[in-house]
Amino acid sequence: MADKRLGRWHIIGAGRIGSLAAHYLQQAGAEILGVRPGPAHRRRIELVFDSASAISQRPLELPIQPPLDCEPISQLLVACKTPYSAAALARVRLTDDATVVRLQNGLGSLDGLLAPGQRLIEGVTASAVMSAGDGRLRVVAENATFFGGGPRPAWFDALAAHWPMLAWADDIRPPQWRKLIANAVLNPLTALHDVPNGALLERDDLQTEMQALVAEADAVLARLDPGWPADSYDRVAEVASATAANTSSMRADIHAGAITEIEAINGWLLQRAAELGLDLPTHRRIVAAVHALEPD
16 A cells, blocks of 8 residues: 555656656656656556675566646656756646655756745765666665755655665755756766776876866856865775776766766856856867767
8 A cells, every 4th residue: 555645656667767766656656657758558667776795686567648647746756867858847737835856966957947835855866877788787885875945744654664774864865966966077078988887987188188178067066056075086996996986977978978967967067167267178078078979
């Protein structure tokens, strides 16, 4: 029986991170429905949890409904790629007091898409999920995840009991910005040079690019918040080292011939910089180079 504190959740974007979130919600007792254009069907997803102590497989049965068949949605988790956010939200009907959790890379992808009275909760995760190549999803790391944005909702503790390392952040900006800078460095550089994350630490030219991207990003965030420490390089290097063998999502998008999330990551920094009268030449060059690799 569904936990009354969690109720029914609809999910847009049941990819790697979206499927992991659906698993945690289902384990906590929530009723889960995926939203995707096309015929209604049931999708079976096999999650393989690869921890240091053991490997376990956990199936996820996810009913999928086309947007027009969905009732007005009161609780929605958005985990699709950021370029598709506006179109995805336009297809569904939200209740006047709907809660929307955004679990995506970058920032700003849902800005202006919710009505007054509808609540946005921002999510940031360091967990990592990879495609196993045989239809399964391999959970290679269950790391810290933060939700935040206003008061803690009544359902949060019930979900946190089944979502490892999930915490509520009264101020969500610090974890958001730390993740943003890591993404703004690792994603485009690995995509442009077609290398795994760890390779960025092995070449002097790529380390120079990393340092320039970090310095420009820190300059923007320090203007937005004078309390920002603006010393992000070591943390970004730690992420690159800890995920050395990983393929970034942007590199995977380029390989797949897909549109990337560059506008919600580096593009967000460029927008804020323009508002502040700052110039970010390295980010401008990197964004243009990534767009040149995207499909027309």
